Amino acid sequence: MLTVVRECDGERVLTVQIDEAAIDAEVVSALADVLDDLEHDGIENLVVHFSGTSDLVTGDFPSWRAGPARSDIRFFARWEETLSRISRLKAKTFAAYDGRVGAAAVHVGLVMDLRLASVQARLTLGSLSEGRFPGMGAYWLPKLVGLGNARRIFLVGEDLPAKRASELGLVDVVEDTVDAVVETMLKTTRPVTPEAAYFTRRILDDCYLLEHSAAVELAKAARFKLGMPNREQ
């Protein structure tokens, strides 16, 4: 895992490049450290870039042997905590996919603001028919692709080229290269404040959960805060 902080149009961009085939506990810990730094330094943009190749999958979950020591339970508890944390970052968040990327990479994208891909990207979530349990993917994925598509993907599996993923709503923007699409979207979202992105993400994430009146209050609270001057002013 490689982490780079750079500047783009006056904002800082923290890019995490993940080449690891499996997102194991070590990678999750390293990711948590990166999130600590991002929050501590108030960095405005986070790009998590999964760079697979045409043959090798990057960003899949580890495999566990069935047995009495259920380390997978502990792993997924930490994993979900990490995703929950990403979904609450006061930063603009982007998942970027290149080459073949696995279920963990797709899960990361499900909790981020935008999912970007090169035309060479292929997304694989794994399916029940392959012996893979969707876990919290089944909670997040339908919000982007709808219940029917999510059911099919998790039951029978589907290898999703970038274009197909884009048609389903699982990827938002596709360009020739991942660098190009990231640069384009960093520039496009430059006028968006990190706080506005965070508030919008929260309202969207809760859109099927909250009663209308609670959603109204959530939106009012966000609107109030976005219009609130800093106390120093």
Added chain:
Amino acid sequence: MSITHQAVRTKSFQSLPIDAPTPLRERVGVISSVASAFPESAYSQEEVGALLGLENKVVRKLLRAPHIQKRHLYLPEKDALTGRARPESAADLHTKFREGALEIGSRAIRNALDAVSLSEADVDYIMCVTSTGFMVPGLSSLFTRELGFDRRVRRADLVGMGCNAGLNGLNPLVQWVWNHPGRVALLVCCEINSAAYVVDDTVRTGIVNSLFGDGAAAAVVTSHAGSTNGLLRTQPAPHVLDFESFCIPEQWAAMRFDWNDVAGKWSFFLDRDIPYVIGFNIREPLERLLERNGLDLSAIKHWVLHTGGGAVIESVKLSLGLDEHDVRHTRSVLRDHGNISSGSFLVSLERLLAEGCAAPGDRGVMITMGPGAQIETALVQFGEAGTC
């Protein structure tokens, strides 16, 4: 012209800055039991609107909001001629406060003591908190007379601090039980908000009349978990580790009682924006509290929040990055009782404990907010503090 008074901090005998870490980890108080009580009569929002004759368009909209389903209230009987609740004079409201507080306060006290096999005679210190009635002598004296507390019981009444006051009352009790090992302290938050209703056709009073409910909550505070035979015997008890406060003095007038000359009563005012101001200032005291204890937000598993209202809950959620699960008890207390002011955080805590999901070592935060504008926070850890 506005004048801002800024106090100058002089060197104290301890020479400690206000934010200096204090050795509170060793000074824990244990909330050994919590219980609540409410008036027997409960009303839907529609029923309250009809009984009080609340016809203002804005107020009727407030009453239709689903975040409050019912409230337990001491409302007067219906007048057969008007179909509305009989009007109450200031004297009626005072009597209602005294009698209502005694009734539900007594039930909350007995339930909290029963849960840990204690009686009124075992209580060494009683702290009563209220902002909805003024009595001299105060509620602690009334309970002592009516419930048979020991004549030597230490008494304190915290009056007029509003919705945040439950934690203001808990703070000195926690210090006291630590300094008096083996002794028992009792916190009683008792609010008859319907004794503070002014019924007219304004939005100002309509907001109050559509939000606040009557309720009491009591908590037994000890310096150790002790032997219990109730709810908490099989549940890890919350150990209170530390407190942090935050005042927003520029919001002094945002929540206040004014004298209403026409009604001849005190009338409560709630500023429209205060839920958001409070919600988005909450991080400051909370981060100080957590940092002082070497923690951050991710270390907090349980959230016990004051049920200020729908806007407060959403503001706090956004500000702290909480989700619906984190605020489930706060939301359910609001739904079932409305805002019962100082005791509402204890009812949320009661529900968290009854749920049985808090494990030894889990950390939680209790947050209350109210006039001042004031934010109070407390850090708790379930089970034996410092062992997990």
